[in-house]
Amino acid sequence: MKFFVCIKQVPDTETKIKVGADQQIDPAGVKWVMNPYDEYAIEEAIKQREKNPGSQVWVVTVGPKARTAEALRTALAMGADEGILIDAPANLEPQITAKALSLVIQQEGGAKVVFTGRLAIDDNASSVSQMLAEFSNFPHTTVVSKFSMDSENVTVEREAEGGQCEVVQMATPAVVAANKGLNMPRYASLPGIMKAKKKVLKEVSIDSLGFSLVAKTKTLALELPAEKPPVKLMSGEISAQVSSLVQLLRDEAKVL
Amino acid sequence: MGKILVFVEFNHGQLKRSSLELLSAAQSSGQTVVAAAVGSLAEGISKEASQYGATDIYVIKETTFDKYNPELFTLGLTEIIKKSEASLVLATASALGKDLFPRVAARLDAGILSDCIELKISGDNVTAKRPIYSGKCFSKVTFENCPIKIVLMRPNQLPISVPNASATTNVIAHSVNAPSLRTLIKEVVKGTSEKLDLTEANIIVSGGRGMKEAGNFKFLEQLADVLGATVGASRAVVDAGWVTHDLQVGQTGKTVAPSLYIAVGISGAIQHLAGMSGSKVIVAINTDANAPIFQKATYGIVGDFADVLPKLTEEFKRAMA
Known part of the structure; x- marks a missing residue:
């Protein structure tokens, strides 16, 4: 049984954002970190592995190989078993990222649960989880702050407006997008960090997945406040x- | 000329303010405007929708649509969008909208822009502005290569037009043949507050560590009552257990954009600013004149909440009388 966790590498919140002459974010001085919500996703997957002997946590990310591997190593240091890097240009739109993730998860034999963060703090789209669920034909719930699982179903609590809480049961495989409050993400242990350094990551080129990467939206300009x-x-x-x-x-x- | 479908949300038989904003924007584009509403009470808002320009309103009246189920709603909305032949779909970037429409977009192979704060519709050309990198940058975006475009707007960003009292609308009932669903909504536990959610609120009164202890939030509640505002909080006080997480403003909490944000005893960590810098007017009340919140604030009072809040509440009471 596999738990997949989809993560994204994003600029640290403290990073000062500058716009370059090419109308792109100037990468100089950007400190890259794992998206904060993804830490809750990894923690939950590891907790479920602990409750289900023999299961594994696979972490997958989409992004430029040169920098993104580090985010996967952070996840491995926390305790994930395997890491898959889908090498792709930065700033892909959510549909393309979601399609790539769904294809790779399928290629690897599918998942019991796919965990994601509920929002990436860079592009602020909160879309990949739902799109990934659609392309995989899985049910999904986002903004999840409580999770439990039995052999056939997961039961989650979703935070909606005004403190309203929706208790949702989904047949597995399912996609769950984690919110703050789901758990307390663990820190990487020193042995974990050493092990993660040596781990061979599986690499997949997005072009090898055989779907067209035609974007449906186009950025015209970036503006600072x-x-x-x-x-x-x-x-x-x-x-x-x-x-x-x-x-x-x-x-x-x-x-x- | 294209057709615009507005997905409207309602509460207590009335359209939400954010839905009126969307209808108004659609109407002022000069294109044909239709609306969609779901739930057993959906038909009840058809008159109001017509007054803001909707010539047709698609309704799904099944009681199964009274509770949000992503699987069922995706099915219902994709069917309505196809049936309406709309080329542009507008919805609010609400808890429901943000969950539902990315999946609808994936199913329809449509383009989607979520959490937008500006919208320009000119014929087939739709451009929007979105905050990215926690509000530290704005992206001006448009669509390409897609016959169906979906825009999710944050509340409180667009003007509301004057309703036309004599307008009428054509109600088109749509029924959904739901297959067996893998998603079951077991229970919906209502929030304790009857106030508008932070993400929709026009005025927010927010407290941080400077409030000293949980019991002092009553001063914020009193002020909020006078202003018809919603109370918010910083991460520090949520983590300290003074208030629940649904009140948290900022990264790992809610992103808000009210007309007026009053920050009391909040120093203004970058994670907090990320969630409220889109507010039109920011008032900071803090004992520390060097607190970062004053760099974002429009108006400021250097002082302690215990001295300022009771007087401020009285002054607002007089002003609002």
Whole structure:
């Protein structure tokens, strides 16, 4: 029995984003990390492996080989068994990434559960999990904060609006997109890190998967947020500050 | 000229504000606008949808559509989109919309742009703007190579047009022949709050570690009640167990874009800013004048919540009276 985890390498949140002359993100100075939500996905897969002796955790990612391998090694250091790198250009649109993932998972004999993060913090699309489920013909649930499994089904809790919680049962194989709260991701252990370094990654070229990579969307331009005028600080006694603030919100900002 | 299908969401028999925004945007493009709504009460909003420009409204009235089931909704919506022959589909980037439409797009081989904050429709040409890299950059995007385009808009981004009271709409009932489903919704546990969700709220009053202890959130709730606002929180206080995770704003929490965001006792870690920098007006109240939140804020008060909040609540009460 295999648990697959799909991960993505993204710029660290603290990274200052610069736009290059070619209208692409300037890669200089970008610190690459595993997408934070994917850590919950890996942790859950490892926990399920511990409960199901003989099962394995396979981690797969899509991205440029030169940098993306590091994210897989992070996952292996956490305790995943195998890593597959689908070598592909950066910034593919979700449909193409999802198609590639679904084909590779199928080639490797399919999965009991495919875990993903609920959102990649770089392109902010929250789409790959659902598309991967569609291409694989699996049911899916996103924004999952609780997970349990028996031989035929998984039962998950999904966070919706206003604190509403949906309890969903899906027949396996199924796709589960992890949210914060699902678990506490473990740190990589030192032996884990040593082992991950030596591990041979399986490499697949996206072109070898035999589907057309025609994009349906096109980026016209990247813009940085406009310079913001400095904050207007209120002054005087607290009562005076409070009254000027409310006046500004009403008359200047017009948000009341 | 193409046809635009707007997937509308409703609550207590009324269209959500975000759905009115979408209908208004569709209507002002000058193209034919149709709407789609699902659930046993769906037909009840047809009049309101017509007042915002929908000439036809497709409804799936089956009670199985009262609870969101991704498998069933994907089937229903793909059928309606095909039947309507719309070339552009607009929906809200809500918990439901963000889960459903990527799968619908994959099934229809359609293009999709999620979590958009600007939308321009000019004939067949659709462009949108999306925040990427946690709001540190914006991407201007368009579609190519796809007959069906899907755009998911964040709430509170588009103007709402004046309703036409005399408009009428043609209700088209659609029934879905559901196969045996592999997804079963066992239970839907309602949230405790009757307030608008953070992602839809027009005003948010948010508290951080500077609130000192969980019990002090009552000061934020009092202020929120006066403003009709929703209460939010920083990661620090969620992790400390003062409030539940559904109130968390920022990375690993919710991304919000209200007209007014009042941050109280929140220093403004980059992960928090990632979730609220799209707010139109930001007010920061913090004891530390050097806190990073003041660099993002429009207005600021350097002070302690305990001194500021009760007075501020009174002042708002007078202003809103």
